[in-house]
Amino acid sequence: MQGHRQCCTWAENDPVMRAYHDEEWGIPVRDPRALWEMLMLEGFQAGLAWITILKKRDAFRQAFAGFDPEQVAAFNEDDVARLMANPGIVRAEAKIRATIQGARIYQDMAAHRENFADFCWSFTDGKTIKNPGRDWIASSPLSETISKELKRRGFKFVGPKIVYAWLQAVGIVNDHELTCFRRDEV
Template structure:
């Protein structure tokens, strides 16, 4: 007799932690066009460098508090006094370079908004063409598109934006759909991506 189960099939990395599963089910890979959300994702991917993503998720609400909801002008206005204060905050990752990078990147993000009209318009320019994508279910840590994005961001003065971080950002913001084909989110994300009006 076959056992009937209604358990959702997910990407294996989602594990069993409810916080991780919620992030996988409701956020990861779903297209983002909000500048503040894009900035948050870029910054948190930078903080994640060398750490487990669940560590970042558990601290995300505190990150949002100390970085003013990732409001770009407010973060850009932060200074050395703020850095020293945040280095004492156990609710976040206390890494001077990453904290300073977030403030620096906010200033650079303002420049991108001025040049392109929005961060979304800038980032979505790097969306890979279908023929550039790896076969479904193939796991890659970076891509030609993420290398192009990383190179351009660094040329513009951004930091903690290497090609691996850039690819993780592209996955998180829905620029690529890396949910495995058997995952229940794969078709949902495909549909959202097909219906998305790309920012110009």
């Protein structure tokens, strides 16, 4: 961790957020499974603080079979009940069911030879969008377009704000602050 270097202000005061910022946030992710996992976690974050999800991420990974889409797609009602009883995760039935459905959609895409990473990066021609320094925004025309396409395919908890946070997290959009040491590194 680069504790002595200036980072984005949102990550300055919490060691968990600082580690996430310095080691993960905004680094371009090209692995389809990892992109899907982060999209599902962003969905769980809806209405909550991201720190809540970060602190529960290991429990989420254990509960959702390491976010292996093939395994999660096979979850049934017993699994929903098991997850609803798990105090280590966010126990929101709609979000649990959305994750299972998201795994099924991911699997369907793969069965039709559509790589989830290629799909995700297709909206920017495979390039990270480096936004100019500006006031913080919650959504963009890009996140609105991707949100509509994800919803069309049947994904849930993928509104423009959730999608924008995901785009930032997986490095499709670089919104590191102008003074942040990570801005030019990613």
